[in-house]
Amino acid sequence: MCCLTDSGKITTDVDTLRSEIRDKSVRVIDVRREVDYKQDHISTAVNLPLANLLSDDSPERVLKLVNSMGIDDETPVVVYDDTFGALASRVAWTLEYLGHSDVTLLETTYSHWKSLGLENDSALPEVQTREHSMKLHPEILATSDYLESAKTRDDVILIDNRERLNFLEQHIPGAISLPYRTLASNDKILRSKEDMKRLLDNRGITGDSEIITYCGSVGTLSGLAYYALKSAGLPNAKLYVRSFKEWKNLEKPTEKQEDANYWDLSAE
Amino acid sequence: MTISDLKQTVPDSVKPKINWSRIEEADDFAKTVKLFRQGKYDEDSFRRYRLQHGAYGTRMTSDYAMVRIKLPAGEIYPDQIEKISQLSEQYSIGSAHFSTRENIQLHWVILEDVSEIFRGLSEVGLTSREACGNSVRNVMCSPLSGVCPAEEFDSTPYALATARFFLRNPMAQNLPRKFKFNFTCCEKHGMVRMVDVGLIPQIREIDGLSQRGFKIFLGGGLGNRSFVGHQLEDFTPEEDLLYTSIAVMRIFDRLGDRKNLARNRMRYLVNDMGWDKFQNLVFKERAVVRATQSVITQLEVDKTPNVIKRPIQISNENGGETIPDGYARWLKTNTVKQTQEDYRSVFLTLEAGDITASQLHGLSDIIRNFSSEGMARSGFEQNLALRYVHEDDLPRLYSKLIEIGLAKSGALTMTAPIGCSGTTSCNLALTNSHRLAKEIQRKFLELKLDEDDDLSDASIKISGCPNSCAQHGIATLGFFGGGGRVGKDMYANYQMSIGGRSDGDTMLGQTLLRIPAKRIIPVILKVIEIFKANKKSDDTLKSWIHRVVNGNEDSEIKSLADIKKILEPLVIPPTIEEDPDFYLDYGSDTSYHTKTGKGECAA
Known part of the structure; x- marks a missing residue:
């Protein structure tokens, strides 16, 4: 079991990260695009653009990437992005799946970090390759086949993290809608634990249910939701990482809200 | 390094004088929803309770609600707008809706999330309490x-x-x-x-x-x-x-x-x-x-005047002001002079009252930067007024409004029609009046009808059913939705009324004839054409129609029957083979059929 669950620590706050950087006791991963990273980034951070990871996220390849970023089984890792934590979540989840136990999300976005005037530069850190082991955690992954059978169970809750209109238009039957915007609060990528618990509790998302999250295509928004659930003390979460895009491509059944022209209420 | 120099300073927000909210109502609502879901609260009592707290039912489902936020006297402050922007993204569809009664509505909210909206509203002093149900609605x-x-x-x-x-x-x-x-x-x-x-x-x-x-x-x-x-x-x-x-x-x-x-x-x-x-x-x-009255009961009327303070302007970095295209048109059709010298009130027209979360966000800064009273007022026409804007600031305001897509002209003219929510969310609706209003606005702005002085005091109002949420009865040209039929094929059809008004000469529009949804735009254009051909020099569409309706017109058009005769050929339905699109309502790609659920006005 990874330490994310053990310690309950999901995010790393700004001050802690600054002192860990000073102590050189952390590996910081910036998952933004390479051009943005090159311009400036949190001091000492390495770059792993999400697109690069997604081009091949097989465990073998991820292991190589992790090694090349100088991460071994004991290295504390903090991941950040500038997309309300969704991209960082997807990368953190991938590391967790590989078996890395000490990975957390920066509590805020890079823009906010910068707006606080905190340490950033364009220097490329020197990285020594390390050796990480591979102990996969299939219990945090949901595949389409798994989802199809799990859906029929009463103790499984399926959460759709796309925006409400997309949900109304089409979703996996039985899913409930929890748009990703609901997960954050002001400058933080996640609400406070208490706020999150109250929100989930109102929705009946509690206790020991197994919870599967999904979003539009690659498991970013739902990756954030995966961590939101854990932060609220609901450890039994899985990410349907290929999400609705795969579900549709496989021509599996979908559901929609009929007989209403809700799209015409949008001012977009 | 300091960050402050990266950000433009925004003037402080003016704070609301009155806190309308009660945080305990959020907890109570959350608890009550749970009891209701557990079957410990009967359907009728729950509906009454829900409506009393401002959560209305939604079309064809009991999973969702519409939360109607009251803006007493129409007042809304920048921090409140910012909060509603956030709430619309979190719990609604990423857009909010300005109603005709100075409410802001959030649609397609999951019933279990309504209490979270109450919680958010209470942070900025707003409430939806008694916005629905058998109570005193928004004043x-x-x-x-x-x-x-x-x-x-x-x-x-x-x-x-x-x-x-x-x-x-x-x-x-x-x-x-x-x-x-x-x-x-x-x-x-x-x-x-x-x-x-x-x-x-x-x-x-x-x-x-x-x-x-x-x-x-x-x-x-x-x-x-x-x-x-x-x-x-x-x-x-x-x-x-x-x-x-x-x-x-x-x-x-x-x-x-x-x-x-x-x-x-x-x-x-x-x-x-x-x-x-x-x-x-x-x-x-x-x-x-x-x-x-056992004690002397009086209204607590707070007559302290609002502070009027022109926000400090950051000078234009580029030096000379460039006035964007369309400014004169916008100035003429969207602003009015105030009693107070050098100030104007600026009206923003929203398509059928809809505004996105990011527009709301931008708007809150615009209010801070341009309104000398530091707030906005919602209007009667699904719109919003920014008042106390200094004349000298108008060109810059216009540029800023363009940036967030809120600079549409014609706010104070006939080209800003009212459309109730219709089949986008209402249980009673028969037609998509909401989308129709948007289509009319787009078409009429394209034709620049907002610049025509003859049309400026006329109005178009469209309801999706015979109930009058869009106030079609007081429109110069009013419409309410229903279904029409050719053989077994149905189409969206509107009853048109003409000559309604709500001023000192208030009267209800006279029923004219039924117009299929897809013929409404050509019919309105035809009415304008008839008017132009027969008007006297100082007539507006409104004053001319008033004469016709009252039997005082002496041109070729002597009565409504004469107008009707000219319009009749335009409303003859084609067969479905000739024109399949005629049988689809706006915003829909499947064949039209009327479908309604239970209304809640009466609950």
């Missing part, structure tokens, strides 16, 4: 009250005091039906004869002393059957305002029809009883109210 006030050149005094503080008095007041929790107050600035800008209680501020001189009071109209209203309100007396002094309001509500509470939900608004009571009898009853009841 409206003209968006121009306080700045209107024709008004005798600003009725805003009285509207706010009235809202405050009745909100959560036990006497207003279980009326026979909803109850509405409209305050206005003057005859022209008001809607005082189309509401339960309508009020125009008046000053009376007695022995050289001037006294404040109101002209009060009772028993008007739009709906399945509409009535024009009656003036109670010449002058109601301000100290009698509350006694009169209480007296009228007590009569309604006692005598209003609690059985027949379809006709139990106060206007039916007035109509059934006859005005003279009702009027007498109000006078008697008022005397009783005045005499029996």
